[in-house]
Amino acid sequence: MxxxxLTPQFVESFPQKLEPGELYLAMEFATAAHLCACGCGNKVxxxxxxxxxxMSFDGETVSLKPSIGNWTFKCRSHYWVRSGRIEWAGNMSQEAINAGRKRDAEAKAQVQSSRSVQNVVREPTPLTHEQTEAPSFIDKLKKWLGF
Ligand SMILES: [Zn+2]
Structure with missing residues (x-):
């Protein structure tokens, strides 16, 4: 069916058996679980x-973004959870799935690189003092010659 x-259920840990139509939220683990909205019984x-x-909780219902794409399940269902309601996203082509995965990977890579940029910024910049250079041979010669 x-x-x-999905009705939010705030739990400390996920129960052995999930009930369809419930969205279990284990905030301590920053993870939610529910049974696939197509009714196949797979745990998402x-x-x-x-x-x-x-996730956003408005006090009554939960919204999740981005959409939930169960590509690893036989049903390959794809839907949004908006204000607790299941909104079917329709069939997605393999190309679109791959594009989505690529975007995810890029987003993760961007987070990684922005983290490393921050690290670089924190490193002290070595200072170079050109001014402390020894007087050139010509200057020495001039002094010696009395100019
Ligand atoms: Zn399913």
Whole structure:
């Protein structure tokens, strides 16, 4: 049976058996779990991080972004969870899936590189003192000759 909405359940840990239509949120682990909205019974785990899913709780319902694409399941279902409601995203071509994966990888790489840039900025810049250079041979010669 197709699931039309997900009701948030804040839990300390995920129960052995998930109920369809419930969205289990283990905030301590920054992870949510629910059963695939197509009704296939597969468990969908959505970790929360800047490069995974972001969840918003409006006090009653939960929204997840980006969309949930269960490409590893037979059903290959793809949907959004918006204000607790399942919104089907329709079939996605393999090309679009790959593009999405590439975007994810790029987003993760960008986070990595911005982190390393920050590290570089924190490193002290070595100072160069050109002014302390010894007087040139010509200058010495001039002095010696009395100019
Ligand atoms: Zn499914």
């Amino acid at each position: 197709t699931i039309k909405s 785990i959505t970790p929360f991080s800047p490069t995974d899913w972001q």
